[in-house]
Amino acid sequence: MKRLLPVSLQNVHLEDDFWAPRQQLVRDVVVPYQWKALNDELPDVEPSHTVANLKIAAGEMEGTFHGMVFQDSDLYKWLETVGYVLAIRPNPELEALADGVIDLLARAQQPDGYLNSYFTVARPDARWTNLRDDHELYCAGHLMEAAVAYYQATGKPKILDIVRRLAEHIDRVLGPEPGKKRGYCGHPEIELALMKLHRLTGDELYLRLAKYFVDERGREPLYFALEAEARGEKRVRPYNFKYSQSHQPVREQTSAEGHAVRAVYLYSGMADVAAETDDEALLAACRRLWEDIVSRRMYVTGGIGSSAYEEAFTVPYDLPNDRAYAETCAAIGLVFFSHRMLQLEADAKYADVMERALYNGVLSGMSLDGQRYFYVNPLEVWPEVAEHREDMHAVRTTRQPWFGCACCPPNIARLLASLGGYIYSVDPDTNTAFVHLYIGSQAAVSLAGQDVRLIQRTRYPWDGEVQLQVSASAQAEFAIALRVPGWARRVEVRVNGQPVASSWESKGYVYIRRVWRDGDTVTLSIPMPVEEVFAHPEVRMNAGKLALQRGPIVYCLEEVDNGRNLQSIVIRPGQTWTAQYEEGLLGGVVTLQGSGWRDVIRPQGEAVPREFGHGQPLYAFQRCAREETKVKAIPYYAWCNRTPGEMTVWVRYES
Known part of the structure; x- marks a missing residue:
């Protein structure tokens, strides 16, 4: 096999x-x-x-x-x-x-x-x-x-x-x-x-x-x-x-x-x-x-x-x-x-x-x-x-x-x-080097009878720009296969700054076969917009909810950023999210910031809404009032590293 x-x-x-x-x-x-x-x-x-x-x-x-x-x-x-x-x-x-x-x-x-x-x-x-x-x-x-x-x-x-x-x-x-x-x-x-x-x-x-x-x-x-x-x-x-x-x-x-x-x-x-x-x-x-x-x-x-x-x-x-x-x-x-x-x-x-x-x-x-x-x-x-x-x-x-x-x-x-x-593999029969994960690294491989070093540079997962430099003592013909992430809408591949003419894609990998020389550099550019993720209709607990993802990172809301009762927050699909790298937060992360609404109780006779509190009815014949609120999301992996509190990955949405 x-x-x-x-x-x-x-x-x-x-x-x-x-x-x-x-x-x-x-x-x-x-x-x-x-x-x-x-x-x-x-x-x-x-x-x-x-x-x-x-x-x-x-x-x-x-x-x-x-x-x-x-x-x-x-x-x-x-x-x-x-x-x-x-x-x-x-x-x-x-x-x-x-x-x-x-x-x-x-x-x-x-x-x-x-x-x-x-x-x-x-x-x-x-x-x-x-x-x-x-x-x-x-x-x-x-x-x-x-x-x-x-x-x-x-x-x-x-x-x-x-x-x-x-x-x-x-x-x-x-x-x-x-x-x-x-x-x-x-x-x-x-x-x-x-x-x-x-x-x-x-x-x-x-x-x-x-x-x-x-x-x-x-x-x-x-x-x-x-x-x-x-x-x-x-x-x-x-x-x-x-x-x-x-x-x-x-x-x-x-x-x-x-x-x-x-x-x-x-x-x-x-x-x-x-x-x-x-x-x-x-x-x-x-x-x-x-x-x-x-x-x-x-x-x-x-x-x-x-x-x-x-x-x-x-x-x-x-x-x-x-x-x-x-x-x-x-x-x-x-x-x-x-x-x-x-x-x-x-x-x-x-x-x-x-x-x-x-x-x-x-x-x-x-x-x-x-x-x-x-x-x-x-x-x-x-x-x-x-x-x-x-x-x-x-x-x-x-x-x-x-x-x-x-x-x-x-x-x-x-x-x-x-x-x-887990980052690289080699197919010795076809002289192909596979890059599965985008992680800054150097890999020593044998291709076409040559000792080759692949030098990968990237700021992934925060940035979708990846450079792969070939270091070899002699030129050799082999292929490099770069994974196109399933979340990517499009990618751009260049060799030595020029669009690739002789490449093909198969099962999610872009293959580039050529005679490689020492110093040749492949650049893979993957745009990283904020994506809204919706669950399969059979996942009943996520009906009417969405999750946020940017690149490979799934995001969540924490109480420390958004206040208590996260389930009262509603966002609108298609809204604009700002992705911002915060070096001093959680070891350095890209956060997502946008706006939404929060369900609140507007007591009779008061012009300014306030959050649900004691003395309000448990059920009513009209929906809650809403006030605009700022929403901030952090990478899910980093939750519970600050003040303990509520957390949610899936957020309510209304069109």
């Missing part, structure tokens, strides 16, 4: 006003902060006990296991982040700290290769008895991802040796052969991790295991039912097999169901297996599931998973704003899935979704200072009501310093640290 090859993180250096400071924040603030959290050194934060659990498992501490059954995975994602940070810039002190963690993992690993602190400490006789709920394979997968990242950054094999022994142990326990359990994980993740190991080492064991986990899922008899029966499980409510995407074989699934993070992790692993094995049926399933997500189940921010119950997809077009779950990890998983599909089919629609999630649904999950996090990402917040809801976790109005279930903080850190690996 033909596929693009992503340009690796090691060959891309970010030089971007928007993203480079965020990578620096991960390196200088987020990684040390999260290490303190994992090591129970943050004051006024519930202890994580993650490092302590492994020390107990290694026999180096007395104590009992504390935390979630998958607590180890938080440390593994932190270690993966460290690998990406070291790949970008050496740091001897951080590397020594990570080496110490790896040494601890080696000491905690059991003689048979098993490694999981929860079962080693708390339930040594229950290993591999509840794959549905107990996350053993999920934790193993995150350790495998960390091993690949750390080895690629440092060349040190110790962590690879640990995961090799663990994978060999898993292969002895699980599989289709006689005497093995025909099981798979309740929380997919190991599938994509095994594929990373396979691509790094070439070892067919990892491909075989990944393919088995994908192929076996959902086959009759359903393993999770057999496993529960063997445990003597009695449930008040029958288990929902859709929750873990195990209700039917993956090639037969036509809609995204169940826990959103599990879903997109599974689909990412499916795409990897399809690519490696030329499995067209599996690829077709990936296409169907991706289309179902983005056309019927995705928020305008790129968030997915609308229900707090089971953190799941519900029915098509059910996208409530104030009860949106939209877990940060789910948006991250959608980036993973879209990036993999993009390598299989050079179609800009995958990059469009990847970009939408990155700039909106992912970035909103972490505060600008890197020390507060959202687990869930609502599109509308009324703080006073949120305080009284039972599902309060789904409507947090302030970011938290850490979580008892802390999957999101290290997840966003590892994605931001590895962002360089």
Whole structure:
């Protein structure tokens, strides 16, 4: 199966006003902060006990296991982040700290290769008895991802040796052969991790295991039912097999169901297996599931998973704003899935979704200072009501310093640290370099037998002007493919200042093939007007409302700029918005400023309207009066970094 090859993180250096400071924040603030959290050194934060659990498992501490059954995975994602940070810039002190963690993992690993602190400490006789709920394979997968990242950054094999022994142990326990359990994980993740190991080492064991986990899922008899029966499980409510995407074989699934993070992790692993094995049926399933997500189940921010119950997809077009779950990890998983599909089919629609999630649904999950996090990402917040809801976790109005279930903080850190690996791809068969994301950077690639450096300069996402300079020691013929964002009304492409005569467009990319010389420069100009976004009519909660978008950035209104009761604001479609860069606001953002109206009560006998207050009727036979008001919108990702208050993405409109 033909596929693009992503340009690796090691060959891309970010030089971007928007993203480079965020990578620096991960390196200088987020990684040390999260290490303190994992090591129970943050004051006024519930202890994580993650490092302590492994020390107990290694026999180096007395104590009992504390935390979630998958607590180890938080440390593994932190270690993966460290690998990406070291790949970008050496740091001897951080590397020594990570080496110490790896040494601890080696000491905690059991003689048979098993490694999981929860079962080693708390339930040594229950290993591999509840794959549905107990996350053993999920934790193993995150350790495998960390091993690949750390080895690629440092060349040190110790962590690879640990995961090799663990994978060999898993292969002895699980599989289709006689005497093995025909099981798979309740929380997919190991599938994509095994594929990373396979691509790094070439070892067919990892491909075989990944393919088995994908192929076996959902086959009759359903393993999770057999496993529960063997445990003597009695449930008040029958288990929902859709929750873990195990209700039917993956090639037969036509809609995204169940826990959103599990879903997109599974689909990412499916795409990897399809690519490696030329499995067209599996690829077709990936296409169907991706289309179902983005056309019927995705928020305008790129968030997915609308229900707090089971953190799941519900029915098509059910996208409530104030009860949106939209877990940060789910948006991250959608980036993973879209990036993999993009390598299989050079179609800009995958990059469009990847970009939408990155700039909106992912970035909103972490505060600008890197020390507060959202687990869930609502599109509308009324703080006073949120305080009284039972599902309060789904409507947090302030970011938290850490979580008892802390999957999101290290997840966003590892994605931001590895962002360089998502910008470019190469098609070696056609000698084509693809530019998927517009991020200031330098990329080293091989094209037409030449070492070529692509130097990208831009102020994106605030400005749509992109320059791509070619640096090469000798001239060579190859193609450069530039993505035309789905939100763009038109683009202009020039080479060395002149309109391009020999270019063509295919699936959202402009291709320019020519003999390139050192210093040749491509300029892509993308106008960035303020766009009004309207939801599909089936999205009932957005009827009569619109959202604002400029470039890839989705905007929202906050109470601090617009006053309370944001739902009383009405704007008119087609009005003029002023886009203004404010350097001193929220780390430097483009804000949108316009005018609208606010519904108010005009008491009898008073000429000057005032906002609704005590003593006014709850219902009346005439509509509210309106007064003109100024409206200011900020990027959604930056909300809740100032005075807490109301927020909304969707705003009422009247023609």
